[in-house]
Amino acid sequence: MIGKLYGVGLGPGDPELMTLKAYRLIQNADVIAYPTLEGGESFARAIAAAALPDGVEEIAIHVPMSVKREPAQAAYDTGAAQIAVALDVGKSVVVLCEGDPFFYGSFMYLFSRLSDRYETEVVAGVTSVTACAAAMQKPLTARNEVLTIIPGPISADDLHARVRGAEAVAIMKVGRHLPKIKKVLADLNLTQHAVYVERATLPVEKVLPLADAPEPAPYFSMILVTKGNDPWL
Incomplete structure (x- = not known):
């Protein structure tokens, strides 16, 4: 059985602005994935920290801050490949997204790489x-x-x-x-x-x-x- 991919909007920063649906999906995820600045912490993970299940598997996607597109695209290629491995063994993967996943959101780059092969749901967030x-x-x-x-x-x-x-x-x-x-x-x-x-x-x-x-x-x-x-x- 193939797992399901979720792109979950977390809102702009205050954890209390996460939707009930976002909170529920995070708490029940097999795998949590999130972008992080290369060498830094993840703002998305910080917003959702209180909702993360104990011992949940995590995939950190290290995205370099560069005006050139190639380094970031390579990072999303790597992240998508890691997520695909989890989905292929039947795990549900929740990708954490600041704000809304499709409003200047990084999830769009993972969506374009994975949604044609895996069932995907996008959960809107406060912008x-x-x-x-x-x-x-x-x-x-x-x-x-x-x-x-x-x-x-x-x-x-x-x-x-x-x-x-x-x-x-x-x-x-x-x-x-x-x-x-x-x-x-x-x-x-x-x-x-x-x-x-x-x-x-x-x-x-x-x-x-x-x-x-x-x-x-x-x-x-x-x-x-x-x-x-x-x-x-």
Whole structure:
């Protein structure tokens, strides 16, 4: 009998934001797999730590932080092969994913390598965007407004064009790109409409006006922009 693969969203960091389904699947898994930075700890494992069964088999997928795609792709090849070995002997494998598995989630790379051979279920999780909006305590969108989600690493020109044409904006993966993002928003006269959120839902969470955002910013930070239409008031 072949085992089943699960890609389980854990939410943005607070373990209490895991869904009941995620918690149940983790507690009953034969094998737990998770990405980890090469030489570092796994944020995903830390979120789920209290739910891990005693003695559960673990597969750590060491993903290098590199702008080149090849090293990370090789890491996912290795991880997928290890997971396949467990599935082939009938073990259920739960892959832990920060946030949601298919919202900028690393699970997509394992899914593409394994889902055509093994039964796979994807369990949605709370996204960092909704967590940051809750931390900001202000709606991102209302009625017919459109939310645009933008990755911070894109070029300044592309960022400028996309923000200028948007109604509400979430800029993710801020990190070292914060100075560029600040300048683009200042050029568009949107600094006063922008809020910086760092490590949402964790005890070290920060919510600040963009002008007060610390540099350097961590990877797990986001900038939310509402343009002052406030149709929900």
